[in-house]
Amino acid sequence: MSAMQVYIVxxxxxxxxxxxxxxxxxxxxxxxVGMCVLIVLNILDEQDLLAAxxxxxxxxxxxxxxxxxxxxLSTTGVFDLIGDVYLRATGGSGRRFLLLLxxxxxxxxxxxPNATTVILLAPIIIxxxxxxxxxxxxxxxxxxxxxxxxxxxxxxxxxxxxxVGSSIGMTFxxxxxxxxxxxxxxxxxxxxxxxxxxxxxxxxxxxxxPAEQRARIARPAYAGLSLAVLAAMMVxxxxxxxxxxxxxxxxxxxxxxxxxxxxxxAAKVEPTDNVLRDVDWKTLLFLACIFCLxxxxxxxxxxxxxxxxxxxxxxxxxxxxxxxxxxGIGLLSxxxxxxxxxxxxxxxxxxxxxxAEFVPEVALSDQFTQWPAPTIAVFVGMMFGATLGGNAxxxxxxxxxxxxxxxxxxxxxxxxxxxxxxxxPVTVAQLAASAVYVFALxxxxx
Amino acid sequence: MAAASPIAGAVLLGLWLSLASVPSISxxxxxxxxxxxxxxxxxxxxxxxxxxGFSSQDAAGQWSGIDVDxxxxxxxxxLGDSRKVAFVPLKASERFPALETRRIDVLSRNTTWTLLRExxxxxxxxxxxxxxxxxxMVPAASASxxxxxxxxxxxxxxxxxxTLSHLIAYSDASGADIKPLVAGSADEARRAFFxxxxxxxxxxxxYLAALLLHAPGGSQAFAILPERISKEPxxxxxxxxxxxxxxxxxxxxxxxxxxxxxxVTRENLEIRLxxxxxxxxxVPDDTVTRTIGVEPGWTVRALESVGNYGQMxxxxxGAHSPLGLARGTNDLxxxxxxxxAPPIR
Numbered sequence: 001m002s003a004m005q006v007y008i009v010x011x012x013x014x015x016x017x018x019x020x021x022x023x024x025x026x027x028x029x030x031x032x033v034g035m036c037v038l039i040v041l042n043i044l045d046e047q048d049l050l051a052a053x054x055x056x057x058x059x060x061x062x063x064x065x066x067x068x069x070x071x072x073l074s075t076t077g078v079f080d081l082i083g084d085v086y087l088r089a090t091g092g093s094g095r096r097f098l099l100l101l102x103x104x105x106x107x108x109x110x111x112x113p114n115a116t117t118v119i120l121l122a123p124i125i126i127x128x129x130x131x132x133x134x135x136x137x138x139x140x141x142x143x144x145x146x147x148x149x150x151x152x153x154x155x156x157x158x159x160x161x162x163x164v165g166s167s168i169g170m171t172f173x174x175x176x177x178x179x180x181x182x183x184x185x186x187x188x189x190x191x192x193x194x195x196x197x198x199x200x201x202x203x204x205x206x207x208x209x210p211a212e213q214r215a216r217i218a219r220p221a222y223a224g225l226s227l228a229v230l231a232a233m234m235v236x237x238x239x240x241x242x243x244x245x246x247x248x249x250x251x252x253x254x255x256x257x258x259x260x261x262x263x264x265x266a267a268k269v270e271p272t273d274n275v276l277r278d279v280d281w282k283t284l285l286f287l288a289c290i291f292c293l294x295x296x297x298x299x300x301x302x303x304x305x306x307x308x309x310x311x312x313x314x315x316x317x318x319x320x321x322x323x324x325x326x327x328g329i330g331l332l333s334x335x336x337x338x339x340x341x342x343x344x345x346x347x348x349x350x351x352x353x354x355x356a357e358f359v360p361e362v363a364l365s366d367q368f369t370q371w372p373a374p375t376i377a378v379f380v381g382m383m384f385g386a387t388l389g390g391n392a393x394x395x396x397x398x399x400x401x402x403x404x405x406x407x408x409x410x411x412x413x414x415x416x417x418x419x420x421x422x423x424x425p426v427t428v429a430q431l432a433a434s435a436v437y438v439f440a441l442x443x444x445x446x
Numbered sequence: 447m448a449a450a451s452p453i454a455g456a457v458l459l460g461l462w463l464s465l466a467s468v469p470s471i472s473x474x475x476x477x478x479x480x481x482x483x484x485x486x487x488x489x490x491x492x493x494x495x496x497x498x499g500f501s502s503q504d505a506a507g508q509w510s511g512i513d514v515d516x517x518x519x520x521x522x523x524x525l526g527d528s529r530k531v532a533f534v535p536l537k538a539s540e541r542f543p544a545l546e547t548r549r550i551d552v553l554s555r556n557t558t559w560t561l562l563r564e565x566x567x568x569x570x571x572x573x574x575x576x577x578x579x580x581x582x583m584v585p586a587a588s589a590s591x592x593x594x595x596x597x598x599x600x601x602x603x604x605x606x607x608x609t610l611s612h613l614i615a616y617s618d619a620s621g622a623d624i625k626p627l628v629a630g631s632a633d634e635a636r637r638a639f640f641x642x643x644x645x646x647x648x649x650x651x652x653y654l655a656a657l658l659l660h661a662p663g664g665s666q667a668f669a670i671l672p673e674r675i676s677k678e679p680x681x682x683x684x685x686x687x688x689x690x691x692x693x694x695x696x697x698x699x700x701x702x703x704x705x706x707x708x709x710v711t712r713e714n715l716e717i718r719l720x721x722x723x724x725x726x727x728x729v730p731d732d733t734v735t736r737t738i739g740v741e742p743g744w745t746v747r748a749l750e751s752v753g754n755y756g757q758m759x760x761x762x763x764g765a766h767s768p769l770g771l772a773r774g775t776n777d778l779x780x781x782x783x784x785x786x787a788p789p790i791r
Contacts, residue, residue: 002485047475301548351543357605357630361542365566 005043006300012037013293017335020395021416027395028282031289038296048295055340056291058250059115059398060284065253066116067279069230072260074123075270076223077216083127087208090128094204097132098194101125101139105146106187110153112237113249115398118147120230122406131208134201137412141422142198144403145391146190149430152183152387160333160342160386167346168379169369179380182437186388186430193429197422222267229259283405287398294340310352318374319442321352322381323435329385330431334392342386349378377442384434392427394419479551479684479691480739483524488532491517492550495535498656499763499771500556500576509533512762513554515752516575516682516699520552523698523744528751538607538632542567545685552695553683556650558608568686572696575681576763577775577784579674580612581651583658586669588645600625602635602644612676613648646671650678655769694738697790701745704728704787705754707778712753715746730790745790755785 016034020027038044044052073079086104090097108117118140125143129136151158155165155175165175195202217223233256240247247255264270314320325345332341353359358375362368371379390397394404394416400423404414483489493501493513501511514533522528534550542563545553556578557563559571582596603610605628617624627644629635632653639647640662647654651670658665682699684692705711708727710718718724728745735742752758759776760766777783 002487005485051475347547351547355537355540355543357539361539362562362566364542364546365562365568367566 005041006302008041009038009043009296009300010302013297013335016293017395021393021420023415023417026282027416028286028289031286031293035289035292038293043299044292044296048299049292052292052295053288055295056288058248059291059339060287061250062113062116062253063119063284063287063398063402064279065233065250065255065257066113066119068257068275069226069233069253069260070119070123071275071278072264072270073120073226073230075264076226077218078223078227079123079127081217083124083131086124087128087131088211090132092132092204092206092208094132094134094201095194097128097134097204098139098142098198098201099191101142102146102187102190105143106150106153109147109150110157112234113253114147114151114158115402116253118143118399118402119406122403126406126410132201132204132206134204135412136410137407137414137418138198138201138422140403140407141400141414141419142190142194144397144399145423145426146187147399148390148397149183149186149190149388152186152383153180155179157183158338158387160338161383163339163342164346164379164383164386167350167366168371168376169367170379178376178441179383182380182384182434182441185433185437186384189429189433190426193426197425219267219269222263222269225263225267226260229256229263232256232259280402280405280409282408283401286401290337290395291340294336297336298340298344310348311355316356316358318358318378319439321349322377322438322442325349325378325381326385326431326435326438329382330389330392330427333386333389334396334427338386338390338397342382345382345386349382353378373445374442376445377438380441381434381438384431384438388427388430388434391430392420392423394423396423476688477690477739479688480524480694482548483551487525488530489517489521489524489552490532490534490550491520492534492536492541492544492553492555493517494555495537497556497653498659499652499767499769500656501533501535501554503533503535510762512576512758513556513682515758515762516702517552517554519702519748519752520682520695520698522747522751523701524694524740526741526747528747538604542569545569545683548685551684551691556652556680557683559679559681560608563683564686569683570686570692572682572684572692573699574679574784575699576652576679576759578650578652578678578680580609580648580676580678581654581674582646582648582671583639583654583668584646584671586667596624596646597622598625599645600627600643602627602629602639602647604629604632604635604649608676609649616675648675650680652680652763652769652771655763655771659768690739694740694744697738698744698748699755700787701728701748701790702752702755702758703778703785704790705749706756706785707780707787710749710754711757712749712751715749719746726791728790734791 012034016030019025019030024030035044086100089100105117105121121143122140125139126136129139148158151161155170155172156162233252236247236252237249240249240252261272261275264275265272310321310324314324329341329345350364353375354361354363358372390400394400394414400419404419407414493509496502497511499511501509501513503509517531517533518528521531534544536544536555541553541555541557544550556576559574563569564571582601601613601624603613603626610626610628613624613626616622627638629638632649635647636657638644651674654670658668658670661668682695684695705728708718708724710724710728719728729743730745732742735744759773763769763771764773773783775784777785779786
């Protein structure tokens with residue numbers, strides 16, 4: 001790519017982000033136009049688009065599957081029932097509502113796909129928010145933020161974490177030992193911020209309706225089948241890859257969507273056309289276009305060049321490199337999808353560690369696992385940066401975009417600036433807490 | 447860190463974006479490097495930080511050496527101008543990261559072709575530009591005593607290199623009980639040796655020959671022992687996955703060798719090409735050229751820029767160079783060497 005093309009890509013990407021940030025045009029249209037500009041200028045060619053589709057197919061399949069399953073479940077009355085239980089558990093307290101939200105979302109997102117989990121939980125959270133007479137936007141933003149941060153709790157919680165961890169041969173147990181505590185810390189810092197970020201909800205006290213008015217399931221068999229589809233999807237998310245026919249989570253989501261549509265069709269409760277019409281196509285289109293833009297950014301090679309800069313800037317001071325990872329990758333992940341950022345960063349960091357002679361050149365291999373203890377903090381810094389950076393902006397993570405899409409469909413659109421108002425302070429606090437954690441980790445792993 | 451356990455593997459699946467769908471940053475797409483080189487208009491060639499005869503810079507900033515010449519030939523083939531090369535000096539530990547992160551398009555830096563580098567690092571060697579071996583350099587005064595008997599000697603060697611592992615293997619196999627003095631870099635190893643901290647210094651023979659040129663006390667003060675303890679085939683390297691680029695780099699090298707096989711030199715090129723059999727043997731037809739993705743006449747341009755392999759060798763490391771190395775294994779197969787070019791057709 002020529003220098004001019006690099007400038008064009010960066011310019012187009014910046015223009016798209018600014019157009020979204022200042023609400024100049026619809027975010028899906030902005031991303032689509034940006035992508036088309038790069039196609040017309042021959043910067044994104046057929047190979048790039050195919051590569052972007054290959055990357056985007058996974059997350060989009062996951063979201064599509066989650067949307068269809070959630071749409072079918074919404075006709076069963078299950079969400080009303082669970083929402084009712086949740087509402088009772090809050091006792092009418094906004095504070096309890098927010099804290100319970102964290103308690104429910106975090107463990108689920110530690111093991112399940114974040115954005116899909118947000119889709120599935122959104123109807124329940126919205127029901128409770130409406131019942132408590134609070135703005136649905138803030139709980140949905142909190143749901144997205146918690147889902148992203150919870151991805152740090154386990155090695156499998158977030159694709160970026162898994163990508164980094166698996167690239168250095170980190171086991172599930174090793175992850176729990178070295179990283180999970182930091183993830184917990186990143187979640188914990190959200191709690192003291194809530195009274196300041198969401199004071200109107202935090203202070204809410206409502207009198208709940210009497211228990212006799214509880215929701216009921218009208219068609220138990222239909223609800224049972226729909227829930228069975230949901231259960232199968234969740235089990236296969238965790239164990240699908242261990243089956244003789246390896247089922248990756250995006251495949252599981254597609255299978256679940258097919259089963260849910262079959263259940264809906266057989267029960268004659270909801271026409272398939274209605275279900276498919278209600279899929280949030282705009283969010284899916286936006287994500288697809290963003291992945292193409294990220295592909296163009298990756299093609300510039302700017303990230304890869306950073307490996308040399310890292311060495312020039314920090315020499316062999318690994319703790320500084322680890323902290324730079326948190327800040328740098330965090331910043332990039334707030335504007336780009338974190339998976340490609342993490343993928344490019346792994347190459348960058350491994351290159352740096354080889355160039356700085358911490359490890360032999362064989363460390364560039366995918367199979368190398370003999371990482372010296374002091375280098376681990378650098379990779380952990382990458383995990384925190386990639387996962388938590390996405391919390392800062394509306395476009396930083398798929399879960400944020402999904403949450404915004406859901407709110408828009410409820411007539412409460414989330415603007416870039418509004419998300420930023422909540423996302424940025426949380427991200428700064430989380431990255432600061434991560435920096436302290438990584439600093440301590442680097443010290444103990446010397 | 448240990449490999450993932452089966453239990454973790456079962457749970458790990460949270461990998462909801464299939465890993466298969468994650469972009470491969472390290473592996474290149476087919477044709478990517480040539481497209482980048484053409485768009486940029488400059489070939490980025492990774493070379494050493496300065497090894498006489500292979501890649502070194504003079505006071506005026508002019509690069510020379512056999513590795514440098516190869517890049518010039520490649521630039522001539524790909525871009526039509528041998529001057530369109532940006533040389534990127536790299537220390538040993540930087541070379542593969544530089545290749546992987548696309549800082550360079552080709553690595554032409556006395557790099558040994560090994561299974562590890564192709565298998566684990568996914569790099570691909572285009573061929574052998576120079577057949578080298580690992581050898582020992584000792585003070586000339588002790589050369590006769592040490593030859594074949596480095597028993598118990600302290601030997602300077604660079605850390606984290608195959609040179610060190612070869613030395614250990616040689617010591618074990620010969621029962622020489624050599625004591626390696628491991629230095630952090632080639633430069634540190636050199637300084638330690640010339641400071642008298644080691645009885646010998648081990649590295650590639652060509653590198654030791656280059657060191658001799660600037661040895662304190664002159665090249666007569668030191669000698670390279672006849673022992674050769676490893677095979678070090680050095681050649682240009684490209685990123686894995688880019689077959690089109692590998693093909694061009696490989697066939698530029700083979701063109702240089704083929705030209706020597708036919709006694710075609712830079713000087714007689716124009717005349718010799720009038721001979722249909724020579725032309726047929728050195729100039730591929732347009733169909734083949736189009737599949738490679740370069741302008742017709744690329745083999746001629748490569749030869750015009752640096753001459754044939756023998757000329758390149760002599761000028762930089764051979765008889766007409768300060769190093770004065772014999773052709774040996776680097777001679778043509780017809781003269782008992784290992785250099786052989788498959789037919790260009």
